[in-house]
Amino acid sequence: MISFVAQTENMYEILLRSHSGLRWILLAVVLGAIFRAFTNMSSGKFTPLDDKLSLFSLIFAHIQLLLGFGLYFISPFVKAAMEAGMGVAMKDAVMRFWLVEHLTGMLIGIALITVGRIAAKKAATDQAKFKKIAVFFTLGLLVILATIPWPFREALGRGWF
Template sequence: MHETVLFIHSWWAYLVLLVLLVATVNFIIGISSKKEYAATDFRLALFSLIVSHIQLLIGIVLYFISPYFKAFGQLGMGEVMKDSTLRLYLVEHPLIMVIAVALITIGYSKHKNKRLSNQKFKTLGIFYGLALVFVLSRIPWSAWF
């Protein structure tokens, strides 16, 4: 079961990265070109929110069925923090990804209260952009390639 969930989590991550990158670039272009906020922009923001939340749910399942999770009970937190691989998979990656999804959620929620297109794009661009940076910083690249 672990291998199946890991496979889904890894491949869904490509979709999340693609959608988040496209959304962030779109929102930055919206700010710089002063275009009107349209239904497609709203859908892109919503789709980014949905795929990132699905990825978070898959990640939570993976976290608890992972062989790394047993390390907490066997080694203790001190030993986990000394091992860079365990620290990445058990602490850094999950924490940063939860923060990234929270940023996406906050940005999506805050943009709905804005009236002007530029304000909507700016809010989405900042929050989604920060989330993208956070995601890129804690992806276990060595496991991907």
């Protein structure tokens, strides 16, 4: 029993650190893809680098999704909110954030990045590919930024790393 609890705590620590660190890598590739999309949208050529940037945005976003789901089922913050019950949790800003807002926002953000990558793949011209990435990735990033546990939201008690 004790070793099961210790293993869950280790798993929690590993998932949380990975989930926390991966956000920076995801941010870097998504920003890179968006920057190239906006600067090349009018006449640039869609190069293998652009393909890789959108591919790795998709891959890292999906790994972040898996890590997030892993955390969702063992996080003490989500557990506390679930135990409190929907009625109570929805009235508490911190509980509501971990139970609903972070999950929903990230799912929408990741879905937008996924749709953007697929739409860019299917687009016939380089300009259309850049436009799809510019629109969908920017919207996705905005939703992700809106539902991140920012360190300045003090009640959430999170740091930068």
